[in-house]
Amino acid sequence: MNVLAYLIPISLALGALGLVGFLYTLKSRQYDDPEGDSRRILSDRWDDRPKDDN
Amino acid sequence: MLSLPTIHCQACIAKVEQALTVHPGVTSARVNLTLKRALVDAAPEVTAAELTDVMAREGFEAHELDPSALNETTTSTAGRALLMRLAVAGFASMNVMLLSVAVWSGAEDATRDLFHWISAAIALPAIAFSAQPFFVNAWRALRAGRLNMDVPISLAIALALVTSLWETWLSGHHAYFDAALTLTFFLLAGRWLDARARSAARSAAEELTALEVPRALRIDDGSPVEVPVAELRRGDHVLVRPGGRAPVDGKVVKGRSEVDRALLTGETVPEPRGPGDLISAGEVNLTGPLTLQATAVGQDTSLQRMAALVAIAESGRSRYTSLADRAAKLYAPGVHILSALAFLGWLIWSGDMRVSLNIAAAVLIITCPCALGLAVPAVTTAASGRLFGKGLLIKNATALERLAEVDTVVFDKTGTLTTGAPKLINWGSLTEAQKSIAAALASGSQHPLSQAIAAIAQTEGVSEAALSDRLERPGFGVEATLGGAVVRLGRADWIGVAPEDEAMCAALQTDDGAAIVLTFEDTSRRGAAEMLAELETQGLEVVLLSGDRTAAVASFARSLGIETWHASMRPEDKARLVAELQDEGRHVLMVGDGLNDTAALASAHVSISPAQALDAARAASDMVLLGQDLAPIGTALSVARQATRRIRENFRIATFYNIIAVPLAVAGFATPLIAALAMSTSSISVSLNALRIGGRR
Numbered sequence: 001m002n003v004l005a006y007l008i009p010i011s012l013a014l015g016a017l018g019l020v021g022f023l024y025t026l027k028s029r030q031y032d033d034p035e036g037d038s039r040r041i042l043s044d045r046w047d048d049r050p051k052d053d054n
Numbered sequence: 055m056l057s058l059p060t061i062h063c064q065a066c067i068a069k070v071e072q073a074l075t076v077h078p079g080v081t082s083a084r085v086n087l088t089l090k091r092a093l094v095d096a097a098p099e100v101t102a103a104e105l106t107d108v109m110a111r112e113g114f115e116a117h118e119l120d121p122s123a124l125n126e127t128t129t130s131t132a133g134r135a136l137l138m139r140l141a142v143a144g145f146a147s148m149n150v151m152l153l154s155v156a157v158w159s160g161a162e163d164a165t166r167d168l169f170h171w172i173s174a175a176i177a178l179p180a181i182a183f184s185a186q187p188f189f190v191n192a193w194r195a196l197r198a199g200r201l202n203m204d205v206p207i208s209l210a211i212a213l214a215l216v217t218s219l220w221e222t223w224l225s226g227h228h229a230y231f232d233a234a235l236t237l238t239f240f241l242l243a244g245r246w247l248d249a250r251a252r253s254a255a256r257s258a259a260e261e262l263t264a265l266e267v268p269r270a271l272r273i274d275d276g277s278p279v280e281v282p283v284a285e286l287r288r289g290d291h292v293l294v295r296p297g298g299r300a301p302v303d304g305k306v307v308k309g310r311s312e313v314d315r316a317l318l319t320g321e322t323v324p325e326p327r328g329p330g331d332l333i334s335a336g337e338v339n340l341t342g343p344l345t346l347q348a349t350a351v352g353q354d355t356s357l358q359r360m361a362a363l364v365a366i367a368e369s370g371r372s373r374y375t376s377l378a379d380r381a382a383k384l385y386a387p388g389v390h391i392l393s394a395l396a397f398l399g400w401l402i403w404s405g406d407m408r409v410s411l412n413i414a415a416a417v418l419i420i421t422c423p424c425a426l427g428l429a430v431p432a433v434t435t436a437a438s439g440r441l442f443g444k445g446l447l448i449k450n451a452t453a454l455e456r457l458a459e460v461d462t463v464v465f466d467k468t469g470t471l472t473t474g475a476p477k478l479i480n481w482g483s484l485t486e487a488q489k490s491i492a493a494a495l496a497s498g499s500q501h502p503l504s505q506a507i508a509a510i511a512q513t514e515g516v517s518e519a520a521l522s523d524r525l526e527r528p529g530f531g532v533e534a535t536l537g538g539a540v541v542r543l544g545r546a547d548w549i550g551v552a553p554e555d556e557a558m559c560a561a562l563q564t565d566d567g568a569a570i571v572l573t574f575e576d577t578s579r580r581g582a583a584e585m586l587a588e589l590e591t592q593g594l595e596v597v598l599l600s601g602d603r604t605a606a607v608a609s610f611a612r613s614l615g616i617e618t619w620h621a622s623m624r625p626e627d628k629a630r631l632v633a634e635l636q637d638e639g640r641h642v643l644m645v646g647d648g649l650n651d652t653a654a655l656a657s658a659h660v661s662i663s664p665a666q667a668l669d670a671a672r673a674a675s676d677m678v679l680l681g682q683d684l685a686p687i688g689t690a691l692s693v694a695r696q697a698t699r700r701i702r703e704n705f706r707i708a709t710f711y712n713i714i715a716v717p718l719a720v721a722g723f724a725t726p727l728i729a730a731l732a733m734s735t736s737s738i739s740v741s742l743n744a745l746r747i748g749g750r751r
Contacts, residue, residue, distance in 0.1 A: 004165075008172065012149060019145040026138055036087030039064035 055119040056092045056105060061085065066114070073112045074105065091119065133249055139184035140242045146180030147235035151730075154232040158727045163225075170222040173231040178215065185211055185238045187245065201386040203378075203427065207241060209390070210234075210418035217415040220408065228412065233419045233729045240737045241427045248431035248451075251438050270301040273345065283351075292346045294339045303355045304346030306331050310528040311342040312501065324501065326530075326545075340501050342528025376452040377701055378430040385426065393417040396720045409722070416724040420715045420732055428737055429704035432744035437697035440747060445681035446662075446690050453676035455701075456660040457694035459641040463589055463687075464632060464654070466646035467600035467607060470664060471582050471614070471684070476506045476574040487519075488570065492562050494518035495532045495543040503560050503574055504532070504543070531560070539565035546571060576606065578614060581685035586614055588688030599623050599631065601650050629653035645687065647671055662687060696747060704740040711736040 030037070061070060067085045070092055074083035079100040085092045094105060102118035109116035153169045161169060185208070192208035195201060211234050218229040271278040273291040283301045286292065291307065294300050300313075312324040315337050324340055327333060333346060335355035397414035401407065438448045448454060465471050484492065493511030496504040497518060511518075521534035521541065531544010542549055542563040549561035551569045562570045589596055598619035600607045607621035620631065628646075632654045635642050644651070644658035647667035652674045655661040661675035672678055679686060715732040718724050 011152065012172075012176075015145050015149045019141060022141045022145075023138060026134060026141070031134075031137075033086040033088045036067060036085060039067060039087060042064040043068045 056094065056102070056109065057117045057119050058085070058090050058092055058109065058114055060115045061087065061090055069112055070109065070114060073108055077105065077108050080105075092116075133246070133253055136187070136242065136246045136249055139186070140239070140246050142180055143184040143235060143239040143242055146176050146184075147232065147239045150176055150232045150235050154229075154726065154730075157229075158725075166227075167222065167225045170218075170225075170229045170231070173229065174219060174222055177218075177231040177235055181211060181215065181234060181238055184242060188238075188241065201383075201390075203382040203386065206386050206389045206418065206421075207237070207427070210415075211237060213411075213415045214419050217411050221412070224408070226408075228726050230415060230419055230726050230729065233726055233733065236730065236733060237419065240733070244428040244431045247428075247435045251431070251435040271295070286348055286351045288348050288351055290348045290351075292348055294333075294344045294346060296339055296341055296343060298339055300333050300335050300337050300339065300346065302346065302348040303332070303334050303350040304348045306333060306344055307347045308345035309343050311344050312340045312528070314338040314340055314502065341499065341526060376430075377455055377698070377705075378426070381426060381705055389418065389421045392421065392716070392720075399720075400722070413719070413722050413724075416719045416722075416729060417716065419729050420719045420724060421712050426705065426708050429708060429740045429744075430701055432741050433697050433700045433704065433747065436744050436747040437693050437700075441686065441690055441693055444686040444689055445679065445683065446686045447678040447680055448676070449678065450676040453660055454694045454697050456641070456676070457643065457691060458698035460594065460643040460660060460691060460694075462595045462597065462635055462640045463643045463645065464597045464599055464635070464658065465616075466628075466644075466648060466651045466654075467598060467602055467610060468576065469647040469666065470645055470651075471578055471598070472576040472610070473579050473682075475577060476502055477577045478506050478510050478572055478574055480571075480573050481510050484570065486516075488562065488564055489514075489516045490519040491521075491536065491541050491564055492543060492572070494521045495524070495534060495541065495562075499526065499532060503572075506574060507543075507572070536565045539567070541565055576610060578610075579682065579684050581683040583614060585684045585688045586616070588685075589691070592688070592691060594691070597631075597635075599628050599646075599654070601625075601628075601648075623650075625650040625653050629657050632658050643691075644675075646675075662690075693747070700744060700747060704743055707739055707743065708736055 025031070058066075058070065061067065067087060070085050071083050074080050074092065074094055077096075077100070079097040081095045081097070083092055083094045096105075106116040106118060150173045153173050157166050157169050188204045188207045188211070191202065191204040195205055214230040214234040214237075218231050218234070221227075221229050269280055270283050270286055271293040272281045272286060273279075273293055278293045286302055290302075292300075292302055292304065296311070306327055306329050308329065310326075310328045312326050313333060314324050327344065332349075333344070335350075393414045396417045397410050400410035400413050404410065434451070434454055437454055441448060481489070489511065492507050493516045496507035496511070499505065499508075519536055519541075521536055524532065524534040526532050527544065527548075530548040531542055533540060533542040533544075535541070540563070542561075544560060546559055546561040549563050549569050551561050551571055559571050559573045562572055564570070586596060596616055596618070598607065598611050598616045600619070600621055601623055602621060604621040607619055611617075611619040620627075623631070628651060632642050632644055636657070636659065641659040644655050644661040645663070646652075646655055646661070647664050648671060651663075652671050655663060655671060655674040660677075662677045662679055663671045663675040664679045665672075665681075667675075667678075677690070711732055715724070715728070718728060
């Protein structure tokens with residue numbers, strides 16, 4: 001059962017990592033224009049991030 | 055900010071952004087393809103008209119949007135906050151569920167306690183963050199002395215946490231951390247769906263408003279200057295160009311023209327206006343430029359006064375309580391009483407505080423309105439998504455339910471059942487020479503009758519006669535010379551012929567001096583006949599109301615087979631008639647576009663207006679028809695009935711689960727495993743049931 005001592009923290013850390021990742025994408029406004037973003041990949045223009053402010 | 059309704063691919067994005075950024079003065083431009091908008095940062099001297107021209111040259115239709123009419127930022131931050139809470143609840147519940155499965159499958163003693171403690175460590179902060187909206191709402195309701203759905207939800211979550219903590223402390227067998235988290239997760243999902251559907255509808259509705267950028271041409275020192283309408287004052291001189299809408303009530307000081315009053319009164323025939331005549335805000339100037347001296351501006355215009363009528367009528371409708379609210383009203387007290395009884399019963403019978411509290415928590419969790427919370431938003435999201443695809447925008451949350459109850463449909467004529475664009479009927483009786491003269495005279499004029507002639511001439515490929523000295527005589531017509539003789543097209547009394555009846559007509563004088571009367575009729579909108587047929591098969595009664603003259607309304611009603619019609623209705627008459635129908639116990643759907651319909655739209659049980667309608671009419675109605683086609687109205691009625699049926703079904707499914715699970719909980723047999731199963735299966739089955747709406751047809 002000692003393996004639990006590693007596995008539980010690992011599983012929690014992985015979960016937290018996923019959560020942090022999701023919150024990052026949300027904060028950086030990656031869900032504002034899902035349709036446009038999926039098309040922009042086809043364009044060769046340099047495109048860093050959405051404009052900051054409405 | 056620009057609206058670009060026609061963009062659809064990555065090449066469009068690149069082209070639009072490229073074209074805008076190279077335009078002098080523009081610092082940056084970014085397209086949002088989902089919203090079909092472009093956001094432009096530019097130096098102050100760059101005007102919107104310049105940019106729409108740039109877009110037009112690239113081949114894109116573009117309109118300026120008024121950013122102050124868009125509340126985008128507030129709705130999108132609210133949505134994002136909800137999504138963040140949803141994510142936290144989701145991740146936390148997954149982790150806790152993992153630990154709980156270990157407990158359910160037989161973890162013992164120290165291991166179980168450890169798992170419970172870890173669960174507690176995850177659940178407490180996660181719930182403190184994600185369940186905030188429920189706590190806040192519940193607290194607000196309680197302080198106002200009411201009960202809403204959020205009260206039992208908050209109580210269930212809080213009680214589950216407290217008893218679970220207590221159990222964990224005493225190393226008990228059952229902890230409900232997973233249930234509390236999944237409950238929060240499912241309910242937040244329902245909330246989020248609801249918020250998303252509503253914000254999509256709102257942003258589309260706001261965009262319609264934002265398209266009408268309030269600008270006017272004020273005459274300063276003899277030359278027109280573009281200023282916002284809000285800056286106009288009484289006594290200002292305002293120039294209204296042909297095709298423009300009067301921004302203020304005013305008296306004509308210069309110019310002669312005809313105005314289209316269809317949006318205000320429903321009349322299809324333009325009226326002549328000259329110096330000294332009065333013009334109300336909202337009337338469209340047709341033929342010649344007019345200079346108005348403003349007599350009333352802003353809130354005092356007759357347009358705004360009519361809109362105020364709406365506010366009064368509207369208050370009647372807010373009394374409607376949605377199915378969900380009615381269910382909550384029954385449900386919330388019931389659940390509280392049930393769990394209180396279970397608690398008291400067990401306390402008296404066993405005398406054990408801990409057991410009784412556990413049972414009470416189990417009852418609250420199992421009866422949790424999870425399914426109820428999802429039942430309505432899931433259905434409305436599916437239904438409004440489907441109607442949106444058909445071109446119907448639902449602005450009001452309870453509109454679908456009200457639409458399902460409709461048994462009488464009242465239509466306005468001009469601009470709603472008809473396009474408002476007249477069609478020439480006796481074109482065929484003209485000779486080729488006469489046709490070419492008419493086409494030449496009509497081309498390039500803003501007058502709707504001229505445009506009708508130009509349109510029919512263009513489809514037939516009539517060549518235009520070579521005219522010289524073409525001169526528009528505002529308020530009367532057009533004249534020109536052809537080979538030395540005067541030819542004229544215009545009002546019948548100007549040409550000097552008497553029309554047979556009051557119908558819409560114009561007259562043409564050709565080079566040989568002969569005068570011909572051209573008769574027009576209003577054309578019905580696309581899909582009108584199909585929609586009326588569909589309404590009839592659904593067994594609904596149809597009534598036609600119009601501010602137009604009796605003869606025009608009668609012939610139109612006959613052509614569409616509408617039996618009940620009323621003509622020459624003033625706005626008050628329309629509203630009163632709708633109110634009378636309502637008093638008879640009928641549920642009226644009002645469809646109208648003009649300012650003269652707004653009061654009727656607001657007093658009807660539920661209302662629809664086309665996207666071309668005046669802002670005030672759109673604001674007063676629950677749904678907006680985006681396309682030209684009327685057919686979605688028939689579909690909307692059947693979808694609404696279907697949706698309401700699904701909502702009721704979902705309530706029944708949720709009740710069914712409760713009937714099975716509640717006795718178990720009260721009897722004390724409920725374990726966290728049973729609670730989790732009951733909750734998830736009922737939530738999933740109501741969501742699946744809701745999805746059936748989107749699938750059909």
